[in-house]
Amino acid sequence: MAQARKRGGLFASFGFQVMAGMALGLGLGLLARNLGVEDGQAGHGLSEALSLAGSTFVQLLKVLVPPLVFTAIVASIANLRQLQNAAALVWRTLLWFAVTALIAVSIGIVLGLVLQPGVNTTVAAAAAETPHTSGSWLDFLKGLIPSNMLGLAATTKLVGGEATTSLSFNVLQIVVISLVTGVAALKAGAAAEPFLAFNASALAIVRKILWWVIRLTPIGTIGLFGNAVAHYGWDALAQLGAFALAIYIGLALVMLVVYPSLLLAHGLNPVKFFAGVWPAIQLGFVSRSSIGTLPVTQTVTESALGVPRAYAAFAVPLGSTTKMDGCAAIYPAVAAIFVAQFYNVPLQLTDYLLIVFVSVIGSAATAGLTGAVVMLTLTLSTLGLPLEGVGLLLAIDPILDMGRTATNVTGQALVPTLVAKQQGILDLTVYNAASGDLEAEVEADAERTAA
Secondary structure (H helix, E strand, C coil), rough: CCCHHHHHCCCHHHHHHHHHHHHHHHHHHHHHHHHCCCCCCCHHHCCCHHHHHHHHHHHHHHHHHHHHHHHHHHHHHHHHHCCCHHHHHHHHHHHHHHHHHHHHHHHHHHHHHCCCCCCCCCHHHHHHCCCCCCCHHHHHHHHHHCCCCCCCCEEEECCCHHHHHEECCCHHHHHHHHHHHHHHHHHHHHHHHHHHHCCCCCCCCHHHHHHHHHCCCCEEEEEEHHHHCCCCCCCHHHCHHHHHHHHHHHHHHHHHHHHHHHHHCCCCHHHHHHHHHHHHHHHHHHHHCCHHHHHHHHHHHHHCCCCHHHHHHHHHHHHHHHHCCHHHHHHHHHHHHHHHHHCCCCCCHHHHHHHHHHHHHHHHHHHCCHHHHHHHHHHHHHHCHHHHHHHHHHHHHHHHHHHHHHHHHHHHHHHHHHHHHCCCCCCCHHHHHCCCHHHHHHHHHHHHCCC
């Protein structure tokens, strides 16, 4: 295998192909933007092609999330019987989710107070608009209770006078269903063995299909990154420059200072960690979807970082719905302070404590919903700040969402790695051999599984 990779050289590297896709997407996106992306303009066709390529790729990933989460979690519960410290793995995972979120939101608050993005802005008050969706604590409670065994939800909208119905899935509900099913299978004893064997076979099939889709990542990257550049550009950054700067400084501090410090404190090489998780970071950045990136995040956590599959199958899907240091910690903290400063609303110590509370606990309340806007509305409503302030920030949200999602995905792989190291189940041989080449890591994982 090593010789085959050596013959392929740099151009056969998965990481190189993704970076090349980003470069090509940037060029095509700029070309489409310069030609004009509106209907009838010269760049419209190119823009639509980029959008189709990107959205199709993300949809292929998302369609695999329900079967992957269900089969992986059921299999992980069955395999957790072999681990003596299953309970410790669960509570330590939740503890580290909270600790890292606390650190991230603290950084966000400090940056908001120091850089004062709400004061140093030229955005017009006319841009204020109440968002169509908002978060609430009731959403969290309702989101925990599955509406059906598949975790599916139907939404009907009127488009051009015609009703269109679309289906979506609630990952948090799928996690709950999977956990209950896995525990029930264990309690059923021998009668459930055929089901567990079928589930293991189904998981192997889903993982094989997943790898086929992952191989399309370079093509998907061209579409996703190109479409973002073509449609959003950087014009609005002039008005919200201080806000964007505060967000990206916060994301950089978490990813490049906090995470490496935690790894070093646990005796782990940060360079190896980022080499292993790099494919997921890349995909998270261009796709702007933690759920869409979930299959890749789980793959690299197991194959490149050495986290046991039995544990990673539980921790990573849970993290993809509740562990969001970018969207649910740094962003709402800075954004809430921005809105308060913009509307000249003084914040007291209790308000900052509420921001911390919502960021540490509230990410779970938006797990079944979409986007950082929901988390922001939950924070603003808790503080009693005007929800119209959300509209001030929407112009550059896609640009910020790239960095937020990359940070989310990194944290979703970090926590299982730290917990596995603490519990003595991290495969250090695999971790220290992380190369950043996803194809090589998956092939190595297949060889270890077959052996």
